[in-house]
Amino acid sequence: MNNSRYPSRLLESAVNEFARLPGIGRKTALRLALFVLKQEVDDVTRFTSAIRELREEIQHCKVCYNISDSEICEICASPKRDRSLVCVVESIRDVMAIENTQQYTGIYHVLGGVISPMDGIGPDDLTIEPLVEKVKSGEVKEVIFALSTTMEGDTTNFFIYRKLAPHSIEMTTIARGVSIGDELEYADEVTLGRSLINRMPFEKTL
Amino acid sequence: MYLKHINLLNFKNLKQCELDLTSGINCFVGKNGAGKTNLLDAVFYMSFCKSYFNSIDSQLIHHDEDFFVIQGSYIREDQEDQIYAGLKRNQKKQFKRNKKEYTRLSDHIGLLPLVMISPGDERLITEGSELRRKYIDSVVSQFDKPYLDLIIRYNRIVNQRNVLLKSARGNIKLIESQLDVWDEQLTITGEQIFNKRETFIKELEPVFQKYYRFISGGHEQVSIIYHSHHQKGKLTEQLLKRRAKDLVLGYTSKGIHRDDLELLLNGYAVKKDGSQGQKKTFFIALKLAQFEFLKDFFGFSPILLLDDLFDKLDDDRVSSLIELAGRDTFQQIFITDTQRKRLHDIVKQTGKEHRFFQVDNGEINFDI
Ligand SMILES: Nc1ncnc2c1ncn2[C@@H]1O[C@H](COP(=O)(O)OP(=O)(O)OP(=O)(O)O)[C@@H](O)[C@H]1O
Ligand SMILES: [Mg+2]
Ligand SMILES: [Zn+2]
Numbered sequence: 216m217n218n219s220r221y222p223s224r225l226l227e228s229a230v231n232e233f234a235r236l237p238g239i240g241r242k243t244a245l246r247l248a249l250f251v252l253k254q255e256v257d258d259v260t261r262f263t264s265a266i267r268e269l270r271e272e273i274q275h276c277k278v279c280y281n282i283s284d285s286e287i288c289e290i291c292a293s294p295k296r297d298r299s300l301v302c303v304v305e306s307i308r309d310v311m312a313i314e315n316t317q318q319y320t321g322i323y324h325v326l327g328g329v330i331s332p333m334d335g336i337g338p339d340d341l342t343i344e345p346l347v348e349k350v351k352s353g354e355v356k357e358v359i360f361a362l363s364t365t366m367e368g369d370t371t372n373f374f375i376y377r378k379l380a381p382h383s384i385e386m387t388t389i390a391r392g393v394s395i396g397d398e399l400e401y402a403d404e405v406t407l408g409r410s411l412i413n414r415m416p417f418e419k420t421l
Numbered sequence: 422m423y424l425k426h427i428n429l430l431n432f433k434n435l436k437q438c439e440l441d442l443t444s445g446i447n448c449f450v451g452k453n454g455a456g457k458t459n460l461l462d463a464v465f466y467m468s469f470c471k472s473y474f475n476s477i478d479s480q481l482i483h484h485d486e487d488f489f490v491i492q493g494s495y496i497r498e499d500q501e502d503q504i505y506a507g508l509k510r511n512q513k514k515q516f517k518r519n520k521k522e523y524t525r526l527s528d529h530i531g532l533l534p535l536v537m538i539s540p541g542d543e544r545l546i547t548e549g550s551e552l553r554r555k556y557i558d559s560v561v562s563q564f565d566k567p568y569l570d571l572i573i574r575y576n577r578i579v580n581q582r583n584v585l586l587k588s589a590r591g592n593i594k595l596i597e598s599q600l601d602v603w604d605e606q607l608t609i610t611g612e613q614i615f616n617k618r619e620t621f622i623k624e625l626e627p628v629f630q631k632y633y634r635f636i637s638g639g640h641e642q643v644s645i646i647y648h649s650h651h652q653k654g655k656l657t658e659q660l661l662k663r664r665a666k667d668l669v670l671g672y673t674s675k676g677i678h679r680d681d682l683e684l685l686l687n688g689y690a691v692k693k694d695g696s697q698g699q700k701k702t703f704f705i706a707l708k709l710a711q712f713e714f715l716k717d718f719f720g721f722s723p724i725l726l727l728d729d730l731f732d733k734l735d736d737d738r739v740s741s742l743i744e745l746a747g748r749d750t751f752q753q754i755f756i757t758d759t760q761r762k763r764l765h766d767i768v769k770q771t772g773k774e775h776r777f778f779q780v781d782n783g784e785i786n787f788d789i
Contacts, residue, residue: 330602332599333584335588
């Protein structure tokens with residue numbers, strides 16, 4: 216497919232661009248390009264400007280680094296949110312996942328990844344310093360770690376924990392274990408083992 | 422548990438072979454290069470989804486063919502289990518139990534416990550520490566499932582730490598606070614592994630000594646000493662002391678990835694002092710101790726494969742081994758030898774049910 220000949224240079228360059236998207240091969244890229252050709256010009260303009268605006272106008276919230284249409288995101292700006300409770304997450308997707316639960320009333324802090332030398336990511340590439348500053352300001356009472364349960368996630372938790380330890384705040388981590396609805400026999404041994412160690416008073420589960 | 426029937430197509434030099442096996446001792450006799458070890462390897466393959474000798478699956482296909490198939494029917498708790506392993510050149514291997522293909526091979530490993538003892542195991546004694554750590558890991562992970570996850574996690578920490586050391590290009594200041602955390606992680610995970618290894622070696626040594634004493638007649642003292650940096654005080658402190666050197670080398674010099682077993686015969690390293698027969702006795706005893714661990718864990722006897730076991734051992738040791746093989750601890754055994762009469766005399770003495778197979782140039786036939 217790579218050395219396919221295209222009847223038009225314009226078509227070829229559109230295919231090249233589509234093919235740069237994650238999960239899109241050249242075959243699919245060609246299909247998408249041909250689809251676009253069949254659309255009304257207005258529809259295509261709306262589509263392209265949505266993408267351009269997404270890239271050009273979106274901002275990162277100055278408080279939590281979530282993406283936002285304004286300097287401060289809706290969550291941080293909301294008077295209903297408890298600003299003394301900060302949940303540390305890796306990415307914007309995690310914010311969306313936790314928001315979907317409708318259980319959380321604090322604010323977030325988006326790190327932008329986890330420490331991983333093999334991927335060339337160190338603490339300076341993440342928003343760890345701003346988090347420390349936030350805590351120093353005295354507004355924060357509790358920090359909840361909600362990073363992925365990989366070794367790198369644990370290491371990052373640990374790194375932040377050490378940075379924040381001198382400040383008298385509470386630090387907690389989300390419970391890890393068997394997810395609700397999982398049948399025990401299908402849970403892997405490590406997860407099941409951890410669920411046993413992290414068992415909790417039964418009343419709390421009611 | 423035992424293998425009742427095996428059917429091979431194009432596995433190494435065994436073009437076609439179908440055998441009914443006994444639940445006792447199965448003997449394979451033939452000249453050098455006939456295909457005896459290959460047969461044992463096929464049995465090994467059905468337990469571990471890989472060859473004992475060759476990690477490249479495609480090289481197990483007969484040179485003139487483009488696929489191999491191994492099929493076996495096992496009797497486990499009066500139930501029959503059909504195992505199928507097949508590989509076509511340039512394709513993914515297929516592994517099935519009772520006609521159902523496995524999605525993950527790791528789901529199969531452990532179903533049919535097996536221990537192979539082959540002359541190549543001498544490397545356990547003569548070669549570097551990595552093989553001895555692998556020996557520990559392979560035994561412990563069979564009865565302690567989270568152990569393997571710990572090892573994977575630990576190896577990742579070491580890799581991350583090494584990359585970090587290299588990335589600093591000699592400037593410790595750049596990575597100092599991060600390194601503190603990696604050292605801590607390395608220590609925590611390493612310590613968990615250390616504790617498991619230490620407990621295991623403590624339990625292993627007397628079992629190993631029991632077998633060594635039995636085979637050798639009891640005049641030789643043997644011991645296994647576990648060495649780990651974790652025995653020398655807090656690892657984080659050792660890492661800190663070595664930090665400057667590690668930075669230059671881009672390598673983590675302390676931790677359980679440097680663990681070793683010191684193997685002693687009458688107080689001296691068996692690697693240097695031991696005779697050929699003593700070394701052989703040593704690794705046979707190690708493997709038999711492994712067998713006993715697995716047996717205790719699974720509650721039934723694993724299959725035992727003995728490749729060229731009697732070579733280099735004197736008559737006394739051979740008779741002791743036979744006496745062992747005759748015990749109830751062991752159930753199904755596969756033995757290879759080049760001398761029919763020798764093996765026949767030996768096996769007769771065990772009083773166990775046995776069958777002989779003649780192996781000639783890639784063909785195997787039932788004999789008596
Ligand atoms: N992929 C293959 N295709 C065909 N023949 C093979 C293949 N791999 C190995 N062989 C042959 O298998 C033979 C070795 O068989 P094996 O190791 O089973 O011998 P053995 O009977 O155990 O001999 P020994 O008594 O020397 O240990 C060699 O002759 C080798 O050429
Ligand atoms: Mg052989
Ligand atoms: Zn915000």
